[in-house]
Amino acid sequence: MALIAKQGNLPKTPHTEFYVIPDVLALEEIQGSYGFSGAWSRKIHVRNYPTQVIKDPKLANFSFAPRLESEAPFQPYLIHSINIPYEKDFLTGRIYLCAGTNSNMSIIKTEKSFPKDTYFKNGEHHELFFIQEGEGVLASEFGELKFKKNDYIIVPKATTYRVDLTSKKVWALLIESKLPIEWPAHYMNQSGQAHMAAPVVETEIEIPVLQPFKDEKGEFLVFVKAPCGKVTETVLGHHPFDVSGWEGALYPFIFPILNHHGIAREIHTAPPVHQTFQSGQVPHNGFSLCSFVPQMEGWHPKEVPAPYAHLNVDSDEFMFFCNGSYGARKGIIQDGSITLHPGGIAHSPHGLAARKSLDSRGQISNRLAVMLDTYFDPLVITKDALKYADSDYATSWNRAVDGVTGT
Numbered sequence: 001m002a003l004i005a006k007q008g009n010l011p012k013t014p015h016t017e018f019y020v021i022p023d024v025l026a027l028e029e030i031q032g033s034y035g036f037s038g039a040w041s042r043k044i045h046v047r048n049y050p051t052q053v054i055k056d057p058k059l060a061n062f063s064f065a066p067r068l069e070s071e072a073p074f075q076p077y078l079i080h081s082i083n084i085p086y087e088k089d090f091l092t093g094r095i096y097l098c099a100g101t102n103s104n105m106s107i108i109k110t111e112k113s114f115p116k117d118t119y120f121k122n123g124e125h126h127e128l129f130f131i132q133e134g135e136g137v138l139a140s141e142f143g144e145l146k147f148k149k150n151d152y153i154i155v156p157k158a159t160t161y162r163v164d165l166t167s168k169k170v171w172a173l174l175i176e177s178k179l180p181i182e183w184p185a186h187y188m189n190q191s192g193q194a195h196m197a198a199p200v201v202e203t204e205i206e207i208p209v210l211q212p213f214k215d216e217k218g219e220f221l222v223f224v225k226a227p228c229g230k231v232t233e234t235v236l237g238h239h240p241f242d243v244s245g246w247e248g249a250l251y252p253f254i255f256p257i258l259n260h261h262g263i264a265r266e267i268h269t270a271p272p273v274h275q276t277f278q279s280g281q282v283p284h285n286g287f288s289l290c291s292f293v294p295q296m297e298g299w300h301p302k303e304v305p306a307p308y309a310h311l312n313v314d315s316d317e318f319m320f321f322c323n324g325s326y327g328a329r330k331g332i333i334q335d336g337s338i339t340l341h342p343g344g345i346a347h348s349p350h351g352l353a354a355r356k357s358l359d360s361r362g363q364i365s366n367r368l369a370v371m372l373d374t375y376f377d378p379l380v381i382t383k384d385a386l387k388y389a390d391s392d393y394a395t396s397w398n399r400a401v402d403g404v405t406g407t
């Protein structure tokens with residue numbers, strides 16, 4: 001994050017004597033990425049350190065370890081997340097679909113908020129949610145974020161939070177990353193602002209609204225996710241949202257996908273122009289996250305709007321289709337479909353999509369999709385994803401699709 005924010009009541013000079021409650025020394029906490037070298041924030045706790053656990057930690061009765069299917073063939077996959085039932089709650093309802101060394105992807109479909117008085121922190125990964133359907137509130141020590149359909153929510157690693165639904169149900173895509181999730185470095189100028197030719201404007205984010213601090217004693221359950229997806233149950237003796245103020249560049253925020261302002265070109269443009277976020281040091285590790293928003297197709301008189309077949313050997317491609325309007329996959333996908341294309345296998349538009357796309361020169365489609373390209377981090381499909389996979393997808397380029405033949 002490049003946008004430095006400040007909220008609430010905190011000392012003017014860092015790490016100096018400060019009182020929010022008379023005669024009670026306020027206590028400072030730094031939450032940082034890349035150790036002490038990346039984006040960070042300072043939080044002021046009114047009375048207690050966040051370390052004050054009152055019970056021995058114990059393993060939770062659930063795990064977030066993806067159930068990898070190591071025997072699955074090396075092939076492209078199509079997964080229909082629309083068929084995943086709404087179950088469990090927003091905390092425990094993660095259905096892991098695939099995982100690599102640095103990143104993994106899951107779907108949450110639920111009608112229930114976090115259990116009462118329960119909190120979570122992901123100590124293994126930074127998190128990025130995409131809200132396909134529904135709305136709610138993500139409350140953290142930084143404040144409250146009200147989210148809705150088509151929002152990205154970025155939650156830095158180890159942020160303590162809970163989620164409450166304000167609609168009957170929520171359907172979300174969740175991407176976890178060991179490496180920090182940030183704006184692409186090449187979008188930023190030397191002063192840390194997005195330059196004026198970038199498709200994203202960093203001031204179009206929504207930042208948490210800090211709530212009055214909670215100076216409460218009791219037993220507060222915080223589930224912590226650790227390496228290998230192991231979840232540990234910890235209990236604090238004070239409310240985790242005891243922050244009177246914070247400042248810095250590391251905090252949860254929302255960026256609506258439609259705030260990605262697409263850049264069109266006379267001829268077809270390669271996916272990097274659609275990039276919204278990245279994790280790590282792209283293209284050496286981490287991932288690029290692209291937003292395929294409605295925008296004008298190329299208008300060259302001989303333009304072929306459909307993409308080419310492509311083989312990106314150092315990059316696996318995970319794509320979530322918010323609707324079925326993506327030209328290259330029409331007739332194959334529906335709302336919430338997901339394709340997983342391994343880097344070692346070429347993929348292309350289906351059937352005669354390239355020929356059909358000629359009619360869309362200079363037109364604006366209503367496509368909406370989120371794409372993740374990992375770098376040097378092959379993704380392994382899970383047993384849970386295979387329950388919702390199209391068993392004929394690998395041969396789908398060779399069969400009739402929506403009136404379009406594959407020959």
Ligand SMILES: [Fe+2]
Nearest residue numbers: 310317341347
């Ligand atoms: Fe692709």
